[in-house]
Amino acid sequence: MSSINQLLLEAKSVTKYFGTITALENVNLKIHAGECLGVVGDNGAGKTTLMKVLSGLYKPSSGSLYFDGKKEILESPKDSQELGLEMVYQDLALAGNLPIGENIFLGREPTKNLGFIKLLDFKKIKELTDAHLGKLKINVKSADQKVEELSGGQRQAVAIARSTAFNAKVVIMDEPTAALAIKEVGKVLDLINSLKKTGVGVIVISHRMDDIFAVCDRVMALFQGTNFAESELSKTSRDEVIGWIMGKK
Amino acid sequence: MDNKDQKKDSLYLKLIPYFDRYGILLLLFIMIVVMHFLQPDVFLSWRNVTNVFKQISWQSMLALGVFMVIVTAGIDLSVGSIMMLSLMILAIVAKAGAPWFVVAMTPLIAGLICGLINGLGITILRMPHPFIMTLGTLYIFRGTGNLISGGTPISGFTDEVRYLGHGRIDLTWLGLEKSQYLPVSLVLIAIVYIIFWVFMNHTRTGKWIYAIGGNPSAARASGVNVNKILVIVYSLCGFLSGIGALILAGRTDSGYPNAGLQSELDAIAACIIGGASFFGGRGTVLGVFAGVMIMGILRNGLNLMDVSSFWQQVLIGSIIVLAVYIDVLRRDLGTRK
Numbered sequence: 258m259s260s261i262n263q264l265l266l267e268a269k270s271v272t273k274y275f276g277t278i279t280a281l282e283n284v285n286l287k288i289h290a291g292e293c294l295g296v297v298g299d300n301g302a303g304k305t306t307l308m309k310v311l312s313g314l315y316k317p318s319s320g321s322l323y324f325d326g327k328k329e330i331l332e333s334p335k336d337s338q339e340l341g342l343e344m345v346y347q348d349l350a351l352a353g354n355l356p357i358g359e360n361i362f363l364g365r366e367p368t369k370n371l372g373f374i375k376l377l378d379f380k381k382i383k384e385l386t387d388a389h390l391g392k393l394k395i396n397v398k399s400a401d402q403k404v405e406e407l408s409g410g411q412r413q414a415v416a417i418a419r420s421t422a423f424n425a426k427v428v429i430m431d432e433p434t435a436a437l438a439i440k441e442v443g444k445v446l447d448l449i450n451s452l453k454k455t456g457v458g459v460i461v462i463s464h465r466m467d468d469i470f471a472v473c474d475r476v477m478a479l480f481q482g483t484n485f486a487e488s489e490l491s492k493t494s495r496d497e498v499i500g501w502i503m504g505k506k
Numbered sequence: 507m508d509n510k511d512q513k514k515d516s517l518y519l520k521l522i523p524y525f526d527r528y529g530i531l532l533l534l535f536i537m538i539v540v541m542h543f544l545q546p547d548v549f550l551s552w553r554n555v556t557n558v559f560k561q562i563s564w565q566s567m568l569a570l571g572v573f574m575v576i577v578t579a580g581i582d583l584s585v586g587s588i589m590m591l592s593l594m595i596l597a598i599v600a601k602a603g604a605p606w607f608v609v610a611m612t613p614l615i616a617g618l619i620c621g622l623i624n625g626l627g628i629t630i631l632r633m634p635h636p637f638i639m640t641l642g643t644l645y646i647f648r649g650t651g652n653l654i655s656g657g658t659p660i661s662g663f664t665d666e667v668r669y670l671g672h673g674r675i676d677l678t679w680l681g682l683e684k685s686q687y688l689p690v691s692l693v694l695i696a697i698v699y700i701i702f703w704v705f706m707n708h709t710r711t712g713k714w715i716y717a718i719g720g721n722p723s724a725a726r727a728s729g730v731n732v733n734k735i736l737v738i739v740y741s742l743c744g745f746l747s748g749i750g751a752l753i754l755a756g757r758t759d760s761g762y763p764n765a766g767l768q769s770e771l772d773a774i775a776a777c778i779i780g781g782a783s784f785f786g787g788r789g790t791v792l793g794v795f796a797g798v799m800i801m802g803i804l805r806n807g808l809n810l811m812d813v814s815s816f817w818q819q820v821l822i823g824s825i826i827v828l829a830v831y832i833d834v835l836r837r838d839l840g841t842r843k
Contacts, residue, residue, distance in 0.1 A: 334727075354720035355787075359713060363713070363725065363728040364725070364729040365728075366710050376704075376708045
């Protein structure tokens with residue numbers, strides 16, 4: 258399916274040095290609309306570095322990034338956000354003392370003008386939140402609930418909702434199920450599937466084979482900073498992918 | 507647990523958010539009722555009520571500034587010194603014969619600059635905690651105030667300069683007696699608190715202040731310029747201390763070296779009693795106002811009953827501990843088990 262869909266983001270021979278250490282060497286990555294790419298690899302294989310290059314947090318030593326086929330140079334995560342790339346961080350990056358809606362719109366709150374003063378438009382925040390949560394089939398009691406009152410899975414769902422509230426084309430998720438209770442993992446995976454249906458390209462970094470095989474269409478393995486192996490999910494097996502992580506083909 | 511018990515339980519749980527929000531007002535109300543029964547002729551008299559508001563007027567400005575800082579999980583120990591320095595600058599400018607509107611503007615600008623120094627120190631010098639920066643400026647600002655004034659009081663301001671702290675709004679046109687006036691400082695408290703209530707609850711910057719207190723990295727990841735917001739918060743805190751200085755100038759007609767000594771602790775106490783959390787992200791403008799009122803009424807009531815100021819210290823300290831303990835209990839009830 259990936260071949261017929263639009264190519265959203267491509268990294269071509271990205272190399273990243275930290276001093277004398279080579280963290281990434283000539284790494285390539287492609288993500289298409291409505292596709293989920295699993296990125297696997299052992300600790301230190303370069304997964305996180307690659308994601309930080311994609312989001313603009315690190316500048317690559319060489320190599321280039323193409324968003325919608327156009328070469329772009331990212332100066333900061335803000336640039337990648339403007340191009341439609343969002344990160345869902347492992348530590349969730351939510352403010353527990355604020356309600357769900359205000360977390361989703363934090364930093365980008367809709368306002369209304371009262372004379373020359375801009376006031377928050379709480380009605381609009383609530384409407385947009387309800388509509389967005391509904392679209393992703395996320396069930397919470399109310400958009401006014403504080404995030405600290407939610408379970409780990411619900412928080413992860415809010416974090417994902419947050420990342421996709423502003424026309425995100427590509428969402429990168431770093432270990433989206435690592436901190437969750439088993440019964441909540443399924444809900445987050447369902448959410449990733451509904452995200453794909455909206456045409457978003459999802460990159461999932463995970464150690465859990467169950468997650469990779471539940472949501473991904475393609476899987477790529479990094480080993481010691483290089484592209485080690487890549488395959489359509491249907492043409493590989495758990496054991497093979499686990500072998501790639503350990504550097505065996 | 508049978509059904510009836512469950513129902514009772516859920517009603518109780520439903521009440522928690524209201525208690526959370528308005529419990530402090532309940533405490534304030536109970537205090538007023540108790541004081542009224544203890545001093546039925548005096549406590550609720552026009553004269554005494556206006557007195558309470560005049561007494562809390564400048565403290566309420568410091569408390570509001572410190573409150574915003576506490577919401578960001580910070581602390582400002584220098585507000586008393588900022589007020590003293592602003593007051594001394596006002597006194598010197600007044601003595602130099604500057605026109606009244608220049609004199610009235612000086613403490614506001616001085617306070618703003620002092621707050622800006624705190625904010626820049628915390629962000630640019632990357633002090634490990636605002637406690638350290640503002641502890642330093644607590645000494646620096648008071649020392650500077652003493653240096654420029656020679657450590658002696660400077661007295662005598664014009665009526666225009668004294669208007670905010672000393673002015674009276676005549677209410678005889680409402681058929682009230684001449685003694686039943688409205689202190690200008692009371693109106694000022696109301697206006698400033700309403701402005702800051704709107705600022706904290708209905709503007710983006712206000713939301714971001716709460717977000718920084720809740721999770722600074724979340725705020726940063728959301729594109730909020732955390733350092734810029736912190737500089738704004740500490741500057742506003744200094745500005746409010748400057749307003750405090752202007753009110754105090756009106757009340758006392760004097761710039762004196764001991765002005766605002768230890769009043770940073772009163773300001774922090776009012777915030778804590780009013781329900782602000784030291785860990786940031788929690789507290790309301792209404793709560794701070796209630797905290798300031800509770801401390802003001804306590805002092806006033808105990809004075810009326812001729813209780814020594816030593817007992818006042820013991821009681822205020824006890825109320826701080828009690829108020830926070832009630833908060834701890836409430837949070838135990840509110841969290842998931």
